[in-house]
Amino acid sequence: MDSPSDLFDDSSPQIRSFTPGLSSADLPGVHTAPAFRAPGFPLIHHLLQPGGGPRRIGGILTANLTTQRHMESRSLEEEVTVGHIEQGMERAEERMIVAEDDLTEVKRKCSDTVLMAEWSQDVMKVKRMKLECRQKDKEVEEGGKRREGRRREREELKEQLEAARERLQALQEKVWKAFGEKSEKEEKKRKCLNENGCDGDGEGDEEMAEDEEDVPGEMYDEEDIDTAEMEKESFSLLSVSHFDNFHKRKEQLHKDRERRIDKGRDGDMEGIMEGSRLWLECGGLTRGDWDGGTEDEDDEGGQKFAQALKLELGSAVARVIDRVLRLYTEMTDHSSPPAAISFHPSDRGHDGGKEREGWMGLLTRGRVEEPMKEKEDGDREQQLKKFKNGGSLPPGPLRCSEQSDLPMPLAVHRSPDTRKTFPLLGPPLSTNLSSSHPSLPLHHPSLTRPTPLAHTPLLPPASQPKETSSSTSFHQTSSSSSSSSSSFPAPPPPPPPPLPLPLLHYSMQQLFSRSLHHPQLPHLAPSRKDYLSSDPFLEFSSHASFPPLPFLGHLDPSLTRHGVRERERGVRGDGSIRGGGGMDGGELYLTAGGISFLSEGLSPCHLKKAKLMFFYTRYPSSNTLKTYFPDVKFNRCVTSQMIKWFSNFREFFYIQMERFARQAVRDALTRDGATRLGRESQLRVSRDTELYRILNMHYNKSNVYQVGAVPERFIEVAEVALREFYSAIWTGRDSDPCWKKGIYKIICKLDSPLPDAFRMPGCPVG
DNA sequence: CATGGCCCTG
């Protein structure tokens, strides 16, 4: 039960426990309300400073008592969600289990079985307590007598907290009995020396110092990191010996510290985040604890573990309390239902962390996609609901109305009072595809027009597409028509298709993000699934070999969220350790702060993705690129490189067009008898032509899109280009030095909106 | 200054 692998299982329930009820439609105000706590509210972060606990034996006790006082002074009159406390307790328990594991390791060295047994017993007790708590929660929730129930809840919770605290203290004592051969003071002195700035007994000073560096600035951040760290920690527990692990951590610690020193004091938030990260990074070990050298590991290992343990316990309890408090403050701030507030990363869409980060991202980079996406979901769902209920809008293609309703998908971070918006409907470029080219059938799924037009000949003057041609090149593929609602919540009851499983191997990133816990993504909100039903990419997903593209980007914005965070922090190459080298070329980055998915540079993966994107857009704006490469840290260089990519793509494209056009002209000239027919056939770009083969080879080398999956639209565009080239050459316009410009102009208007799936960070498997 | 196109190179 308490095997290390259970840690994962143990932690997943709490992820699930709150997410399902969190569909944004149910909580209209959630994503609008600033969920992060009101600025200036002190909470008890100062109690949470990690150094405080381990450095003095009474640390935790002090913290707890202070916390208690704090709680009582606030009197906690507002309702408190049992669930959150439970969550906190679970986490505390997790921590304890981790600690327990550590202890097991130590135990093996110290062979103190008795203590171990006691410890296990205690842990079990806590567990049991937790279970009871959970049961009570359910009872209480179902009871419906909110008011009384809450009051009682609070009482019970308080009691339980007390009990937990006491238990933790007891545990502490036991641990210290076992490992505290050295006196606390000695330990402290030693550490002070290591820290080289502390005047022996100055607890206050120490606390202050710790406050500056290690206090988690935002619980949300801490939580996020915490989870990641837990995972990492647990992971490492499985594979690496503790001491190895600790040494690694130590190294990272050093790096971290260096970086922090480098960065100096600019950016309080960064510092804070770093601090909390640092803390968690070393699994609760205080900085400097491991500076002592490596020889006497076994000797001091016990002590250190005890310290780590103590820290873990202390922080866990403190966190629980802080959670409660935070919850309390939030309850007073907004009247949203308790369930709406969750501190688990998995609902980051509705928690303050996400929101904050979104905003931070906004502030720092002006990127709005990430925060928007969250809202989009809600909006989509709302809209869906609206359709179901009111049915005021006609089902089916609604792009025009949408667009009128939605001025600029990505332009502005809309104010919280979200109107119905559908930013996902398409990238900004979609406007290019207005009916300014009436002669060109706009076949792209998301380019549906108010009235379905019959297919019009591609080439205005000379050539009419023949039946065969239209059957191959122009046939409205079932997919394109069926997904005509591509970027829109489709007709009223769209049965959410089953989530494609292969999703997971789209990129290792997913594996590492949350799939670790639940590969099946059971917490998917329905609104998210709607993407699947309405996304043109379904077309491709249905192909066996097409790994269902990156819906996870939406499903699990934590990826991009990490990206935002890293972005905020301005991670440099030196700060990140390139990890997961063999992972499909993905952008898995191990930074000091955890796994990050933000790529500093561009990988072959990105190139592949860009090529696939070329099927849709030949002239992506830099904004589009930024939108659809959320895992790329865009700087001038990267941006221009990517632009350059597309420039190269175009170049190749046009070269081929010209080549084939010239060939066609030659053919036409040589076999003038069959001119007409020959020319017609030459100017086709159906899927069985050489030109198509070449293009596909180039942009879809690994056949991520199976044959036939390449967007029809692209073939049309290619055909247009080919014919333009042909006619230009035929009429001798190519003598003009810039004869291609006109063609470019035409082609650039034929860009299609990119499927939402491309928003996913990562790499298309192919 | 950003961007795109073209030419050229390795």
Added chain:
DNA sequence: CAGGGCCATG
């Protein structure tokens, strides 16, 4: 075929 350099354009 990716990318660098150069130039034109806006």
